[in-house]
Amino acid sequence: MSEKKHRVSRRQFLNYTLTGVGGFMAAGILMPMARFALDPILKGEAGAELVPVAQVKDITTEPQRFDFKVKVKDAWYESEEPKSAWVYKDDKGEIVALSPICKHLGCTVNWNADKAHPNQFFCPCHYGRYTKDGTNVPGTPPMHPLDRYEYKVKDGKLYLGKAKPRGEA
Amino acid sequence: MKWTANDVDMYEKERQYIDTAVIPLIPLTLSEGAKAAVSGGEFVQLLTSEIERQLKGRLFLLPPFAYFTAEEQSARTERLNDWTSQLKESGLHHVFYVTGDRAWKEYEPDLLGELFLLPVVPFEHMDEAYKRQIVHDQTSKLLNAFISRWT
Numbered sequence: 077m078s079e080k081k082h083r084v085s086r087r088q089f090l091n092y093t094l095t096g097v098g099g100f101m102a103a104g105i106l107m108p109m110a111r112f113a114l115d116p117i118l119k120g121e122a123g124a125e126l127v128p129v130a131q132v133k134d135i136t137t138e139p140q141r142f143d144f145k146v147k148v149k150d151a152w153y154e155s156e157e158p159k160s161a162w163v164y165k166d167d168k169g170e171i172v173a174l175s176p177i178c179k180h181l182g183c184t185v186n187w188n189a190d191k192a193h194p195n196q197f198f199c200p201c202h203y204g205r206y207t208k209d210g211t212n213v214p215g216t217p218p219m220h221p222l223d224r225y226e227y228k229v230k231d232g233k234l235y236l237g238k239a240k241p242r243g244e245a
Numbered sequence: 246m247k248w249t250a251n252d253v254d255m256y257e258k259e260r261q262y263i264d265t266a267v268i269p270l271i272p273l274t275l276s277e278g279a280k281a282a283v284s285g286g287e288f289v290q291l292l293t294s295e296i297e298r299q300l301k302g303r304l305f306l307l308p309p310f311a312y313f314t315a316e317e318q319s320a321r322t323e324r325l326n327d328w329t330s331q332l333k334e335s336g337l338h339h340v341f342y343v344t345g346d347r348a349w350k351e352y353e354p355d356l357l358g359e360l361f362l363l364p365v366v367p368f369e370h371m372d373e374a375y376k377r378q379i380v381h382d383q384t385s386k387l388l389n390a391f392i393s394r395w396t
Contacts, residue, residue, distance in 0.1 A: 181303070183301060200395075201303035
């Protein structure tokens with residue numbers, strides 16, 4: 077009896093197989109399309125990763141320059157961009173990592189380079205100056221304080237991320 | 246700044262701050278000595294781009310001034326001086342030439358800009374760390390030379 081109930085007619089069989097196969101084909105076409113559309117959301121923020129830069133024990137209260145490389149992806153072309161940071165410990169023993177890029181026109185600033193103004197960051201291009209914490213000295217060309225790197229300390233190593241304008245980092 | 250559309254935008258905005266042009270002088274030849282000429286030129290381009298990174302707010306790195314080594318030195322000098330006077334007229338008061346080609350040394354007094362001669366370093370068979378050290382040293386030397394000309 078039950079056999080009879082479950083008997084599948086030719087019409088039903090064809091219906092099932094055709095929807096089944098058609099469904100697979102539609103899925104085959106639609107899945108990659110959906111994946112492509114969602115791809116930018118699924119991908120993590122580019123450049124958000126942290127890079128090891130220095131040993132924490134090497135960091136002193138005097139700013140030191142550390143050079144490192146960051147992978148940059150420009151469409152298909154991947155390259156390494158050299159970067160540097162001025163790193164020191166402040167009075168509270170907290171690590172400060174400043175970007176050496178002058179906020180005026182993008183030259184590289186140096187610590188203690190100008191004899192007339194010791195213990196300041198100095199930009200050789202247009203004589204911009206910043207105090208030790210990166211604040212721009214009024215009366216010199218830069219209008220904003222130096223950017224600060226996001227940082228993390230793990231296993232005695234200092235990792236740096238993105239440089240952010242002060243107030244955000 | 247480099248010779249790119251983005252940087253030229255910045256140049257047009259900040260004209261009063263940019264007073265220096267840097268021109269790499271690159272020799273060309275396809276006969277004997279091609280390799281030496283190429284590696285000298287490569288070193289010059291590497292160094293000038295590094296300098297550009299550090300002093301981008303004040304100098305403009307122009308496309309290289311290239312010449313065949315067979316070209317008469319006097320013709321070359323004239324051509325380069327022509328570039329230089331055009332640049333000076335446009336407000337770039339300092340014009341720095343960077344080259345590894347010793348041939349220019351003799352003609353230095355005839356040039357309108359300032360010549361910076363680099364030592365030629367055979368880079369090819371050098372290991373990475375040593376290479377980086379040399380580039381670093383030469384860059385800071387050249388950097389200080391540039392800065393001292395500004396004051």
